[in-house]
Amino acid sequence: MSVKISDSIKYIGASVYDLDLFESQYIVPNGMAYNSYVILDDKIAVMDTADKIVGEQWFVNLKAALGDRTPDYLVVSHLEPDHSGSIKAVCDAYPDINIVCSAKAKAMMPQFVDVDADKIITKNEGDTLELGNHTLTFVMAPMVHWPEVMFSYESSEKVLFSADAFGKFGAIDADEGWSCEARRYYFNIVGKYGAQVQAVLKKAAALDIKTICPLHGPILTDTIPEVMNLYNTWSLYEPENEGVFIAYASIHGNTAEAAHKMKEILEAKGCPRVAIADLSRDDIAECVEDAFRHSTLLCMAASYDGGVFAPMSDFIHHLKSKTFRNRKVALVENASWAPSAARAMKAEFEQMKDITFVGDTVTIKTTVKASDIEAMEKLADALL
Ligand SMILES: Cc1cc2nc3c(=O)[nH]c(=O)nc-3n(C[C@H](O)[C@H](O)[C@H](O)COP(=O)(O)O)c2cc1C
Numbered sequence: 001m002s003v004k005i006s007d008s009i010k011y012i013g014a015s016v017y018d019l020d021l022f023e024s025q026y027i028v029p030n031g032m033a034y035n036s037y038v039i040l041d042d043k044i045a046v047m048d049t050a051d052k053i054v055g056e057q058w059f060v061n062l063k064a065a066l067g068d069r070t071p072d073y074l075v076v077s078h079l080e081p082d083h084s085g086s087i088k089a090v091c092d093a094y095p096d097i098n099i100v101c102s103a104k105a106k107a108m109m110p111q112f113v114d115v116d117a118d119k120i121i122t123k124n125e126g127d128t129l130e131l132g133n134h135t136l137t138f139v140m141a142p143m144v145h146w147p148e149v150m151f152s153y154e155s156s157e158k159v160l161f162s163a164d165a166f167g168k169f170g171a172i173d174a175d176e177g178w179s180c181e182a183r184r185y186y187f188n189i190v191g192k193y194g195a196q197v198q199a200v201l202k203k204a205a206a207l208d209i210k211t212i213c214p215l216h217g218p219i220l221t222d223t224i225p226e227v228m229n230l231y232n233t234w235s236l237y238e239p240e241n242e243g244v245f246i247a248y249a250s251i252h253g254n255t256a257e258a259a260h261k262m263k264e265i266l267e268a269k270g271c272p273r274v275a276i277a278d279l280s281r282d283d284i285a286e287c288v289e290d291a292f293r294h295s296t297l298l299c300m301a302a303s304y305d306g307g308v309f310a311p312m313s314d315f316i317h318h319l320k321s322k323t324f325r326n327r328k329v330a331l332v333e334n335a336s337w338a339p340s341a342a343r344a345m346k347a348e349f350e351q352m353k354d355i356t357f358v359g360d361t362v363t364i365k366t367t368v369k370a371s372d373i374e375a376m377e378k379l380a381d382a383l384l
């Protein structure tokens, strides 16, 4: 797949199409792209390497972009192994190359690769690297989403190399829109660091950006304003859509039945958007994404061993670790003898910031009865 950026900025990334899980937890039905770039000028800069699983292909791409030239700099924006897999190979192949990275990356480098510290040039906020007609200016992006992360802005062509920010799941040629898989990527991988994303967005706003080159997903051009808007909403922890996400955890199907009934009720009452997920079966990362996306989260779960059925506690644990906040939450529980699910769920949400509980918690005793539907109708009114 050839990806065109410009005559002097070349794409040398590689994609995989059969990865079982990205980072051992995220399904990637449309594969995964490990992006990397080369800037060809009087001096040549390689912008990151890639995961070792695409190491061979990446090196072929690098050599094709270089022709008979040798690179002068390897700019390392992020040390996570999905981008640092070939640092050592590059240093071995091009002994005169210098690595350019943040001071934090230099300090962390020995954990990832064994490179000669004398080869490393560290850069601070606003420092530059002259390549000839091209100049890189470095923008520190600590905790977006690792401490050593650094963006690079190339001012002659107005290109922002944004590390993992603005990336998505999916191969480089995946035939799909940006926002769904970018949102799933954002909330699961970067979501905890909204404040740090806000800080770097403010710095990016001061730059004239024509192209964004992230480490995953497509190169962005025309859609930059929409992408920036979404990142702003997401990192402020503001809901993107008014609506309800119904997340249910059901052992024998009664709570599932109630959840689908609740969806019907909400839709009939004109709720602008209703999404539903079975926490036992659906992709948990998609569920985390949907929880952040909507203004209201309705958790419906069976009681279990004096607490709540595990797929729900696991889901809430994920939300907590991604600093879920600023949402309305409503609860429905099911129980056959001593209801315990709502109490367990509430105790978790009470530890999160800016959570407003809405409506009266509904307790279903095993099967869904007319009185439960009535209570759910009332709860739906409170959610709208
Ligand atoms: C292993 C196990 C533990 C349970 N623990 C409780 C409990 O602590 N309190 C309770 O009232 N019901 C408990 N239940 C019963 C279920 O919560 C109850 O049958 C509920 O109606 C199941 O809803 P569902 O059809 O959506 O799975 C437990 C069920 C199982 C299988």
Ligand SMILES: [Fe+2]
Residues within 6 Å of the ligand: 078, 080, 145, 146, 164
């Ligand atoms: Fe990363």
Ligand SMILES: [Fe+2]
Residues within 6 Å of the ligand: 080, 082, 083, 164, 215, 216
């Ligand atoms: Fe990454």
